Amino acid sequence: MIVYLLILILFFVGLYGLVSQRNLIKLIISLSIVESSVYLFLITAGYRKGAGAPIMKLGESAGQFAQRAVDPFPQAMVLTAIVIGLGVLALLITVALRLYHRYGTYDITEIRRLRG
């Protein structure tokens, strides 16, 4: 249970960063920390005590494999989510660079004030 609590604390560290920071790059970093905590939570929810990786060994039957493996389903979903997170972050960095070109600063309070 303490593992889930620590993952929750990591999520709230990232959320605090999203709420309180002014710099655009810090916002992107906080978003990445929030995503990391969610990935860790999903993989932790699929962990089985004393089990091995969901890769079959040579000479193992399917029944033995099902008794000794962790859940492969959240691992596949998290793998997809990590690559999508990479694509979204590339787009966010492009938006940040465009905003810097347009307004000359990364400060979101300044960007909100200068219009047009």
Place this chain on the structure above:
Amino acid sequence: MSEGMSLIVRTIARWVVGFIFLYGIYTLVYGHLSPGGGFAGGVILACAYILILIAYGRRFAFKNLDWRIARSLDSIGGLLFLVLAFLGLLFLTNGGAYFFANFIQKLHPGKPFHLFNAGIIPLGNLAIGIKVLASIFVAVALLSALRLFDERGERGFESMEEEK
């Protein structure tokens, strides 16, 4: 980033990039037998091209893989994945056809732990690997070519489309 880095960096990059490329291809092709698969292999291959981009500069790296060709390769990878999905509908005609059916495994099953096995899965890995390689290379190359300050230090905006 149009010129590269120093001689030591270029020499080490030249030695290492072949191993990175080989490891990427290994991770991609053996995806159905050991950890890895299309996504990991594709990103490792993209890292090989990014190493050449960083160490040797933009002009040399685009002689290896031009960013326009990489954009087409991106679309080709996605289309290949979609065609693989539709072929499942086409080939299995005796009442077991659905989208993304593993028709190669059903028609010609292979032996476990061999390379030419598991039907559509290695081909799917290949299509995904090509797509991820091209996407990440284009994203990093375009962002590296962006110039936000021109020679006088004032703010400008020059992206890659004007360079001929």
Place this chain on the structure above:
Amino acid sequence: MFELLVLILVFMILAGVLAIEADDLVSAVVSMGAVGFGLSVCFLLLRAPDVALVQIVVEVVILILLLRGTIGMGIETVKGHRDRAGMAGGVILVVLFLALALYVAVELPKLGEPGFVRFLDSPSWTYLKESLSLTGATNAVNAVLLDFRGYDTLGEVIVLFTAVLGSIALLRRKHRQEKKDE
């Protein structure tokens, strides 16, 4: 193994706090890299080698992209927090969400008893037992990703394609605006 997991999680939390509160942007990016690599070690401890591999290489590419946005830009660091009103609203939201999360967290299962052990009709049993006979692949994660759940992978390919397409479209020079000025 459990103690090592707790230790690495504490390290990740400290690196996360450093990443958010650091004044220098390059230090913040490096601390975020530390969070990512700690995450990969946690994945290895939780018996997920496939995900650990993808996490490490994706973290390297994320560091390259973030360093592009911070190094050599010639900008002064923007310090400090938002104004009082914005922060107060945000802190209230965070406290509300924390209360709800703790209310739900008491119903989470223990570490080591995942959902599919308790519910015997869960799809994970099918993925583990039938992956060799139905697909012929011995990597269950790859079989789930490309055969049992191939549609989700198609969706992911489309999302990656759209993200890079949007990124390319944002980096064009605005020709139309210059024509309007003339």
